[in-house]
Amino acid sequence: DSGVTQTPKHLITATGQRVTLRCSPRSGDLSVYWYQQSLDQGLQFLIHYYNGEERAKGNILERFSAQQFPDLHSELNLSSLELGDSALYFCASSVVGGDTQYFGPGTRLTVL
């Protein structure tokens, strides 16, 4: 157990809908990263937050957004969902940016 928690574990929804994925970092970690794992794209970095502020963006679609709250948990919002958004979404945390990242168990999103 890495100490990073993610909810929900599974999510099934329809095209056009909006969902929110939640991540709680390890105790004491200030950085949260989001990654997407899909069969065709592999594991790709989406976005990084440090202590509530966005620090870096990767291949994140404009339909996706994230935030990190004062209690350091983070949410990834996915809207206008398409079939191709079906994937495993991982969050990872580290003490500071650049430190070793520990991954949560992931949220499996299925868009029908």
Add this chain to the structure above:
Amino acid sequence: GEDVEQSLFLSVREGDSSVINCTYTDSSSTYLYWYKQEPGAGLQLLTYIFSNMDMKQDQRLTVLLNKKDKHLSLRIADTQTGDSAIYFCAESIRNAGNMLTFGGGTRLMVKP
């Protein structure tokens, strides 16, 4: 650019050593990581090596880094059936927000 490559598949017999290879292209990598993913599970951090090191040993795991050839390997001694999983190498680049860039993963199958 950033590109991390791994072979797709490796099969070994229980008790043998496994060597999983990885090549990367960005010479400004700071840390290089090995993660393990079992079916339906998240990414488990196995080990990492700082880019100014050549070798790191951690129990049954040995990481070798050849900076000149941008080649990273993970050796698992006395491979067990429980080691069957997908292994990902990843690089962390300080100038890129410390995001992780992952290889496509190597599926290790251990035969009894």
